[in-house]
Amino acid sequence: MAVLESPSERHEIERRSLPADIRESLQERILSGEFRDGEALVQDVLAEEYGVSRMPVREVLRQLEACGLVSMQTHKGAVVTSIPTEQVEELFELRALLEADMLVRAIRRMTDSDIAEARDILGELEQSYRRGDMASWGRLNWAFHRRLYLPAGRPQTLAVLHGINLRVERYIRLHLLVTDGLDTAEREHREILRLCALRDAEAAVAFLKLHILDAGRTLVMALRQARAADH
Amino acid sequence: MAVLESPSERHEIERRSLPADIRESLQERILSGEFRDGEALVQDVLAEEYGVSRMPVREVLRQLEACGLVSMQTHKGAVVTSIPTEQVEELFELRALLEADMLVRAIRRMTDSDIAEARDILGELEQSYRRGDMASWGRLNWAFHRRLYLPAGRPQTLAVLHGINLRVERYIRLHLLVTDGLDTAEREHREILRLCALRDAEAAVAFLKLHILDAGRTLVMALRQARAADH
DNA sequence: TGTATTTTATATGTATCCAATACAATAATT
């Protein structure tokens, strides 16, 4: 589970910081579900796994805390944050509100090359989905949405959306995978892109909202079932 | 500039962690304008000032980085984040969008005691404004808006708004203070509360949007002037 | 046997120390 493969490779690739590498890895381990809701993240254990001291691990935990992925309490340690079902629902509604606004602004200024690039990403996204490579899927799903909104020229809103995406991605991966939710999402992505290409803002936004809220509803239902089962 | 006055006072008040105290202090020093845009935050200097080692300071800097108040680069250190004027404008428009949505939801479920509490906060807010106590003003201004939206039952959206508020508060304090912007804001707060008390959601939301966007416009103008002066 | 208290272990919080990097100032070479 070491971040760096070997000392010999170190000076070739490394231009990043230890916490940055560890963060990426730990974040992915949380999003992938390796660590469950409420599970404790012990500094010593993680430090050992990554072959570093507790210090960089602590910084990463602080960062993940700020992202809302882990909660920390003094002298008690860090645990994976659990988001109540109603708040997951809220986050999807929030996405719908913000992304609709973003897409309106984006479509106005969208060039053909914007659409071409989004289409490229969508291609990769579909591949990773078929491969079942959920780590790539998560990254590319965000990349696709992000690419659509980029022409809007709204970096702050984009950052907020990125944060929201990060918080719900774990639940999407865990629960939407077992339903047909992702299949539907794949088809909807194509349709959104088509409407953007036509520069039909109204239809695109309406469809986008449905896309997000539908995924939200499916996920919330799956979550409620799973959590009721755990009682 | 020590956080803890003396060892004898320590055990009376302290039930919090060192990073938490330092964070609060450092955040306030950034918001107050003691540290300017782009100014370097040197770990050793801060550690000395607070009478602690660099370790808790580093954690605080990481947290503030996650909030968007400082930017860090490996081996280069931390500097106070500077937000471009257009992005300040964007943040106000984002607030308008989100807070309008929140107020609609909140008014539906708002009780008389909700309004009474908001009115209490508004009283304190006006006092701190007259005293020129900007640290309290910042805290209470957020407390007022937060209290209005609390009945909506939307903690995630509230958290997003809190983050946005944190990022723009510094500019509000620095520039809205010298214009008549805050005077106007004071009067508008009363009007919003009045419309809430009447449960007139439509009028309240319309007015709230104007309130936010007006403050934004005034601030952006002041910012452009100040930044043009610095050439 | 159940509860309360003391003890002990484990994990976190903080300080200090050492290493790596970046920046600046100076020297050397063209």
Place this chain on the structure above:
DNA sequence: AATTATTGTATTGGATACATATAAAATACA
């Protein structure tokens, strides 16, 4: 004189060691 090396210094990054708090386990007592 200008430009490139080089060296020196300041600052950050990371590891180790120590202090402190929490939680669990064991023991004492009712």
